Amino acid sequence: GQQLNQSPQSMFIQEGEDVSMNCTSSSIFNTWLWYKQDPGEGPVLLIALYKAGELTSNGRLTAQFGITRKDSFLNISASIPSDVGIYFCAAQSNFGNEKLTFGTGTRLTIIP
């Protein structure tokens, strides 16, 4: 079945550093989404991407839809303490299957 490989699994950074994470697959997708989940809460949608090559920003967050349609990247600039959490990628193929496939998440920790 379709699978999303998200990396890294965890990151330990200092406040102010930039963060990069990615999501790859052997399958082609037509939609990529990035979510953030805080402890004890549900995932919150950060960015949605619908077009190959698309680069979209949401404040300090920037995400890109890979040109091959098989990957996506999320960057966070100048990290702050509230960026701590788990970041999930999700993708949809739109080939008669409307389910979202989720990655296993990247856990971001900020070292004081």
Added chain:
Amino acid sequence: ETGVTQTPRHLVMGMTNKKSLKCEQHLGHNAMYWYKQSAKKPLELMFVYNFKEQTENNSVPSRFSPECPNSSHLFLHLHTLQPEDSALYLCASSQTLSEQYFGPGTRLTVT
């Protein structure tokens, strides 16, 4: 953020109990979803409802029984659960069947 609400937020139940989880969306969406989130595993889709009709049952055991009386409400009825069913149960809704918006989840513990 009160777009999708879930109750209760925490539930502890014995294996012989019957309980229900409730989800309500205030976003005017036409699709609703139940997911199971276990530690160190990707989100697992359980059920999908589109315009109140179930369009997906992802091989979920019959001890989980969904109900969607209208496009704004979704229930998950639980009975004779097993300890491995302990997890965070998330409800989501969407308009386009793509951008899903999640509720805060119900943390379920089966003893």
